[in-house]
Amino acid sequence: GAVVSQHPSRVICKSGTSVKIECRSLDFQATTMFWYRQFPKQSLMLMATSNEGSKATYEQGVEKDKFLINHASLTLSTLTVTSAHPEDSSFYICSAGLWGERDEKLFFGSGTQLSVL
């Protein structure tokens, strides 16, 4: 199956710093990638839809200036958490959509655990 690589898997940072998370589709081109946030024992909350070459579409309640998304190529999307604060600590997961003739599937990265001190 298709492979999505997400890096880093874990990051610890001080409050006020910015953190960049990368999401790469390794063996297919992903025109659309998605960023999710997940709190412990909870579901995934869609943060934004990232389309290659255009601005990301953010879900209601997600701050665009806080969570900067760039999808500059068909294989790479990045999420930058700017001026991170402890409440931004969470598990962030990216996924890439693969649209076939009959199937649409998401392939997920392994996630990034962000801890802001």
Next chain:
Amino acid sequence: SQQGEEDPQALSIQEGENATMNCSYKTSINNLQWYRQNSGRGLVHLILIRSNEREKHSGRLRVTLDTSKKSSSLLITASRAADTASYFCATANTGNQFYFGTGTSLTVIP
């Protein structure tokens, strides 16, 4: 809320038994998918059922869909300890955005 609801929230069964989990959603859908997540990892796609389908099988998985009730169920037959994970349903809208249910945590006891 963008989430659908799943029940039960947690399920614990003996190895060999069947596990059934249910998902309800809110909006019109193109398809509904089930994903599995092992603790602290990304999700893995299990099965997709289209809005014009009522039942689908894949190995030990059986999925049903009732669009009139906006609900779906996932049945895992002859469960194994390795099936222990969280299971999420996800609905795709016409804009191909995916929203996930609240999840069911399944524990299969050897």
